[in-house]
Amino acid sequence: MEDFLIQNQDFLAQNLLYLLLAILLIVTAFKAVRIVPQSEKFVIERFGRLHSVLGPGINLIVPFLDRLAHRISILERQLPTLGQDAITLDNVLVQVETSVFYRIIEPEKTVYRIRDVDAAISTTVAGIVRSEIGKMELDQVQSNRASLTETIKQSVFAVVDDWGIEVTRAELLDVNLDQATRAAMLQQLNAERARRATVTEAEGRKRSVELAADADLYAAEQAAKARRVTADAEAYATRVVAVAIAENGVEAVQYNIALKQVETLNTLGASNGSQTILVPANALEAFGDAFKMLKGRG
Incomplete structure (x- = not known):
């Protein structure tokens, strides 16, 4: 009986030893494997000093010597x-x-x-x-x-x-x-707006004066051009008369005077006033001379 009890005790002790060894192996394997998530990194220390940094995935460490000191998130x-x-x-x-x-x-x-x-x-x-x-x-x-x-x-x-x-x-x-600075800036802004409005108004008046002066200058230039054309026409007419006098003498002068008299009488006759026209006696002679000259030129 005593031998049987001793054998059972030895068997239990042996089984317990095996069980402890199995537990030790499981714990060792568990401590040796570290699975690091994608969003983290593990800082591993050995004997209190930095040993390594584990990246995402499965990592192996030395159990009981290495320990996980810090789990650091690498997310933003x-x-x-x-x-x-x-x-x-x-x-x-x-x-x-x-x-x-x-x-x-x-x-x-x-x-x-x-x-x-x-x-x-x-x-x-x-x-x-x-x-x-x-x-x-x-x-x-x-x-x-x-x-x-x-x-x-x-x-x-x-x-x-x-x-x-x-x-x-x-x-x-x-x-x-702050409120005081805001108020000061608002006052400055209003003053700047008023200044810009004044400048714009002044520039508008200045532009208006410039345009009016340009218009007056343009009108004066056009009037000068018109006077120059009229003067050129009168000068041309004078040259024509001078040439005619130089070529025909007194007859050309008399012809021109008679022609002016006829034009004047035509103008008086076409007016809306009285149809009675007083003609000097010597005007008939002038008309006759003018008709003779016209016929002679015809």
Whole structure:
């Protein structure tokens, strides 16, 4: 009986040993295999020091020597909207709102060089925004927001590179002014509008005067041209008469005078007034002479 009990005890002890070995193997295998999700990276330490960084997929480590120290998400993160005061180059106090997006690309730097990543980035962005806005006047801040955003992004990227972080976006959301500054700017804007209206009205009056002067000048030029044409015509007629006198002598003069008298009588006869015309006695002789000359020329 005692031998049977001793054999059973040995059998139970042996089975228990096998069971413990099986459990140990299962635990060892479980600890040796690490399955890393696509959106994470694992930081592995050995004896308290950085040993490796595991990427997505199945990874093997040395159980009981290596341990999982940090699970780091590599997804893009957005910091809460940051608001801070800044003073422009022309001494205007503005309230700036910024938004920063980043992701961790080197976890071994992030976990061993910085404790609070979000707070560190927020402080860095606030300092850079104040510094950059302090180099610009208010009008430049409003009009060059895109270039200012790019400058802030590059400056933040240069600072956080040692932390294993990539800044994907840095947006300047809004630039707000206090009430007193808004009122002053509104007054300035109204004054500028009034000035532009006055300038436009003055330019309109100036243009009107210029157009009127151009019209008067054009009219004077046309009148001068008309007088020049009339003078040329009279000069031509005078030359014709002079040539006729030079060729025909006194007869040409008498013919011209008689022709003018006939034209004058025709004009008087065609008028709407009295049809009674008094003709001097010597006018008949002039008519006769003119008819003789006409016949002679015919």
